[in-house]
Amino acid sequence: MVGVSYIQTEYPLHWLVWNNNSSSLEEELGKRIHDKEKKDNRGRSPLMLAVTLGHMESVRSLLNFEANVNCENADGWSVLQEAVATGDPELLQLILERRDFQRYSNRMAGIPELLQKLKQAPDFYVEMKWEFTSWVPLVSRMCPSDTYKVYKRGSNVRIDTTLLGFDHTNWQRGNRSYVFQGHNDGATMLEIDHDARSVYSEQMRAPPDSLVLSPSEEAISQRLTTPIVTTYIDTDKISFERNKAGVWGWRSDKSEVVNSHECKVFSATNVELVTKTRTEHLTETDKELARSKHIRTPLQNFLQPIADVPETSSAPQTEEIVNSTNPTNITPEEYFDSEIDLAGRDIGRPKELSKKVQKFKATLWLCENYPLSLPEQILPIVDLMAISSSHFAKLRNFIQMQLPAGFPVKIEIPIFHVLNARITFGNIFGMDVDVPNVSHIQEEDRLTCVLDDVVFQAPPSYSKLTGVESRRQFSTEEEDDLLQFAIQQSLIEAGTEKEEVDIWEALKAQRPSRPTTPNLAEEERQLQRAIQASLAMCNHTAVSTDSDNTSPEVDSELDMVLRLSEQEQKQLEEQQMEEQKLLEQVLQLSLTEK
Template identity: 50%
Template sequence: MAGPGPTFPLHRLVWANRHRELEAALHSRQHDIEQEDPRGRTPLELAVSLGNLESVRVLLRHNANVGKESCQGWAVLQEAVSTGDPEMVQLVLQYRDYQRATQRLAGIPELLHKLRQAPDFYVEMKWEFTSWVPLVSKMCPSDVYRVWKRGESLRVDTSLLGFEHMTWQRGRRSFIFKGQEAGALVMEVDHDRQVVHTETLGLALHEPEALLAAMRPSEEHVASRLTSPIVSTHLDTRNVAFERNKCGIWGWRSEKMETVSGYEAKVYSATNVELVTRTRTEHLSDQDKSRSKGKASLESRNIGRPIEMSSKVQRFKATLWLSEEHPLSLGDQVTPIIDLMAISNAHFAKLRDFITLRLPPGFPVKIEIPLFHVLNARITFSNLCGCDEPLSSVGAPAPGSAVAASGSPFPCEVDPAVFEVPEGYSVLGTERSEPLRDEDDDLLQFAIQQSLLEAGTEAEQVTVWEALSNTRPGTHLPQGTAFEEQLQLERALQESLRMSTETGGPGSPHRTPPALAPPSFEEQLRLALELSSREQEERERRGQQEEEDFQRILQLSLTEH
């Protein structure tokens, strides 16, 4: 196969791995480091796919974009993992996190400047995770993001920090951003340890070597990626359509309205929302592939090892509650905050992708969107300026003050003390006690697995997660636990089935099914999905019956007249 032609000088040097000449060419600043070849690949994407580590190192030193996705939708880091080279993964991962951090810091002044133009406010964003799979939804975590905004100062509080070692990490953290003449001050306040990490934006961006060194991943992190499938979850909204929900059966049907956080809201369904989950396994050993249990098909590619990939597409209905009376501005006040959080938070990234669509009129006081193939997120805005639950930090503006005279539809005074370091806390400067958390979708799914079944045994956790997602984390269990795993899952599924079909109520005694031959994996998964399928069929049957009743009533009324 011939390499790229002379019209792509950087690609030609990468193809031959002539990294010293590549270095000289980039120093001359005469070439576009992000130029795409006829297949849509940048020089960095080509170098990673070829496994040319020296060229990758040169390109990354010259700030080639690690966040670029290929025409097939794969990120540079995912392509690096597919090579199976630990050094390649470590290098790309380090620069990926470094570029994310610098982008986050660089975007803060623009965010604060934009917010300064908008009225001050306080609002709460409640995140609830739900699922259509039996036994799952009630065990999902939830969190409330509390947001204060005053002038060019912003504070966001959270209690669900992420996850580590397969468990949800809880704690009380505040992220404070304050505009300054030199840029911005960023503070991460750990209320549990009573310590504060501070960064001055200008200084952080002028110390790239120190920031890059802090982003170096551990050997364990790299090894974990190389022994786990590459998972990509994409929310496809290209064909989305919005429809008003209807209600009523006796008489004329009307457009559905609901009250959310004190505001009348129109209820819309967003149809044709597709969740695409793709899993690649070509970098895994046979043992790792047997643990993942994925059935991947082999796909040809022009360079590098062939892709082994399985794909799943599921269609969902998202739901929106839109209020035209709500005083918050989605574009001026809320979207900038979501943009900031989305840089390092997978939840907010999916929310941003959805709310940037052309929505019907109104503010989304509540929105429910799919996150993964078994998990939805429901986000509700509430307690605007402490109207539901009063706060000492938020109050009505004094008569004659600038806030009172601003003409804001919801004037409120935010106490400037909420943006200061609490008394008695230790200020540690820019040194962090832990690296920035990685919120990639594959790691998030493992966290969900642990959260769903944290009360059970190790055997239960692995088996039920296999039934829900057809994947399995990289834990090595003794061969003797397999039979017990099967029985635990069967008992859980039988209990779910019993509760949905018995008339005696949930308090009736439960008989453990006889321990016969352990069911196959396919049978376990079939049982789990059958429960959800029955519920869906029943909902559709009721909806069809309601529509038929309405048509009969309508026809009868027309006949009588």
């Protein structure tokens, strides 16, 4: 077993944190001779160790010397998540303030570098079509799609989009352009709202140290009363294999044409979407509330065996814990000795952890002679958008793996529980469909894209806005949470009254707030009925698979579906047969793959 002298020599800052000796810690940090981000043999930086132990004084000292808040421990939990797990609102507020400041600073500092990288790459125009798809009937129709138009010339980038976010009950649509103008001393970002004919301009520079981004009391309370959840794609086991085509025993490598480009089709197997949830910081009331929010519907229960492989573990609770941050009384000699297996013992609150692994397949269509370069031209754009978009962040994490040779003209990757994102690149250099202010020149050995200056300028007639209050963008966390919420709610039966439920009330899982009005669009009415019919069908299918139980009484809401007029009933029965075939095919494929 290691001694104190070894710990003091090998991990001087960690040793002071362990003993919460903040005055000596500040003194050592002031010498600037120690690596304040060095991780101990358990995968914790000095700040992570201080937060896990709940040593407020040491946390303040490390933050005063700009310790990195955006790091993770060996289990993939962030400093912020460990701060939530302590249940200490003061500590959580401190970490949140510094986390937001560092994240904002890093984003601002990183954009000029990204634009400088782009400056060295050939100019281009390309369209990225995003489609959110699902094998669950009708869910895809409730999910958004968009086409990002990407212009790049020198160190200037423009990205057009119509999908702005999800605002609790609606997908927010608009017509916006984001223009990044690179300069020698920094960068400028323009947010152009074409609907409001307004422009917001911001200089992308690091904020002053005096800037304080204080979280609200509601934000603190919300984190302390809800489970800690992290979702990530496990890339360790992923392997790529060429898809095959052909019948009657004759199999050849599969190829498909995507936007006029011949592509090889690959599957990424063993893609695991891992969701881990912790609840040790919650009261029993909070846990019960969290459970009530995640009660599964018949449809979710029906889908459960297909996608989920749940694993649950919980740390044993002792009747009396003398030290809540070191409940198993680990000595520093034990903790800092890499040869000692702690056998499930750890510092911090006893963890209450559940883990769910969902296995998916991803598909790639790769072209070996595509006009664009993935690392030189596309990755910097994805990095740029990943700053504020969780969808682009997930795309970046996927394509940064060791992909097979070729440009991924089309990618289909899992995003959430039953939802895939399909990204397709097309209309390269505006060759398929004409784009204003974009042209191309065919030279002897290459194709060159030409973009006019006006592309990267705001229309002169638009009004100029200043101040943060003039714009509202969701953070990566908010966008991620809201999309998960929307998908989750799209699978919940809404209302129990015999009234027609519209699509947004279904998303909110509320009873109808108003009677159906005659001027409701016919398309929306049909979609509402189709959703109810789909849930009815899935409900009956789930019941029929259980041969030991008799069918339960039909729900009143399903009664309403069954009492539709004869003409409507006939249409619904035809639709149900089609969806039944689809579900059976999906089930058979899922069982075959497993």
